[in-house]
Amino acid sequence: MSDLLERLRDRGWRLTAQRRVVAEVLDGDHVHYTADEVHARAADRLPEIARATVYNTLSELVALGEVLEVSTDGRAKRYDPNARHTHQHLVCSSCGTIRDVHPTGDPLAALPEGERYGFKIADATVTYRGVCPNCSGS
């Protein structure tokens, strides 16, 4: 069993077929699928899985901190299985694909004290936007 499923079971999850499949889809590739893509891939292995179940499961994974929710445009959110290592995102403005990247330095350090307005700042995310080789080639 994968580390992910093991951690989930340790937290008292009922290990149903649909949750296993959703976790496997995310755990497999290190890609950033939309909820719909996760559902499609899950349905390959478990045809009767409901879209709502995928949404529920994804939200739970996010709440547990196992998966990150990424919303780059105003369209569908994408889910990032790589929540355990901090990283940033490079997104294609044409097709929406997301790659993980690792910039140097800590973005939090770049925000002066005088610009924090009393916020309790928890984290900083950096999004690089550009056109991927696939889209710029055509």
Next chain:
Amino acid sequence: MSDLLERLRDRGWRLTAQRRVVAEVLDGDHVHYTADEVHARAADRLPEIARATVYNTLSELVALGEVLEVSTDGRAKRYDPNARHTHQHLVCSSCGTIRDVHPTGDPLAALPEGERYGFKIADATVTYRGVCPNCSGS
């Protein structure tokens, strides 16, 4: 007439009452409203304005580069009237409010060549997330 309206007229815009009102709402405060909030504030001055017109006008302003579209969560996009000066955002994870901030340094410089994967990178945005004084106080 505001600078914004002037620029728009220079670009061949038909200056209708509804466009004027939308531009004024954005130009007035330096807040980041959702489309719906813009509509509500526009309707105060021009009750018959349609939601669709607000959406259309906002999209045009974005296309012209006069206004920035900001999508921090998966919910409604917010519109940033301060497109003319580069800045980053500090968002409250509780209420969604956005403040403009100005970190030091250029985030683009922090991304090593080896991590660009052939993308033609256009820009980088930094989002700081935390809890605002208003929300943490209660």
Next chain:
DNA sequence: GTCATTGCAAATGCTTTGCAGTGCC
């Protein structure tokens, strides 16, 4: 007068919810 722009309402895309039934622990 022309044609861009508006208003309305219906359609769309993504996500959430209510509820009866199922099956994990």
Next chain:
DNA sequence: GGCACTGCAAAGCATTTGCAATGAC
């Protein structure tokens, strides 16, 4: 066997679109 979890379908937001009427130029 209890109750968390699922499936289905319907509801809910945010946004877009089609089309006839309007009004800025």
